[in-house]
Amino acid sequence: MTNLLKQAVNLIHDGDRYYGHGRFFHEFIDDWAYHQTGLYKPSHPLKDEVTTISDELSNTIREAWEAVPGEDFIGHVIEECGGSGHLSFFRTPPSVSLLMAKVLGGSKKLEDFADICMGSGSLTLAYIHQTFIDGGSKAVARLNIHGEDLSGNKVKVAMLQILNLLDILGGGQPLYVHSMNLCEMNSLSRECGLVQYDFSGPNNPRCRLDERQRKLVQHSIQQGVPEDILSKKMKLPLSLVKQEIAVFSQGNA
Structure with missing residues (x-):
């Protein structure tokens, strides 16, 4: 895991040579989130010069997710790269996320779970993973997830990590939550931002191929x-x- 983290950080630094410090990873997440969902086309498409770097980085992150399902790997990467720009970012430690997930327990009925100021989704990831361990796919399918954060880019990070976690845990079979709403939101003023993901059924936003x-x-x-x-x-x-x-x-x- 340590080697994958170092590899990811080094790739981000390589990408920053074409963007300036701290910009490449932000643009990378915007691009990946768009390709995952078809929503929120990036205002600045990734430069051709970083195509290879981008592909290697996404493969590294996926490998880390598969190695330790439920852990906030991208949050760890953001910390190692020096934070989150003008917004302070403090990842919830994996041990704390796991403890909270276990304390919250499970249910045999539809279960609402809210993660306010979710950042990159540490607590939600741990909760989904623990729910799967305790009750399998049927327990996960009863979850109604709500998450919000001030940063639209962090909402995209959380979305990517959650959808890929469900894909990994499913092991080639569809693994669904009952519903999931992730939104860019000021948790104090309740002012909504642009980024809003509304998931139901197969965990994908409401988009179709023409x-x-x-x-x-x-x-x-x-x-x-x-x-x-x-x-x-x-x-x-x-x-x-x-x-x-x-x-x-x-x-x-």
Whole structure:
């Protein structure tokens, strides 16, 4: 885990050479969140010069998530890189997150869970993971998650970590929460920001492929283009690409 953290930090420093200190990782998260959901297109697309760095960084982060499911790896990376710009950022230690998750316990009914000032999602990640350990997929499927943070970029980080945690825990099978709302919010004034993710059912925002995109995806599938490459090239959420592949495969079975 330590080696992966060092690798991630070094890649971020490499990216900063093209952006200035502290900017690359922010832009990287904006780009990744857009590709994951299809929402909130980045105002500044990643530069071509950092494509290789970006790919290596996303692979490193995914490897860390798989090594220790439920841990706030990106939060750790942000700390190692010197914080979060003009906003103070203090990651909840994994031991504290785990303790709180265990204390909160579980339920056999629909269960509401709120994480106010969630930052990069430490507590929510630990809670989902502990719920899965205690009760499996059925227990996770009863969760109604609400999270909010002043920083829209942190909301995107939390979203990425939560969706990938569900994917990892599912082990190739769909793992759903009952609902999840993550929003950019001033927790004191209750003023809403731009970033709002509203999840239900398959844990994806309400977005669909249009007919042109569907035909391009189907053609690419026939040509053997890998789904992750297809997602990046077409600027489409990976979840929607996988969904269309499944539908297309069933129709041609």
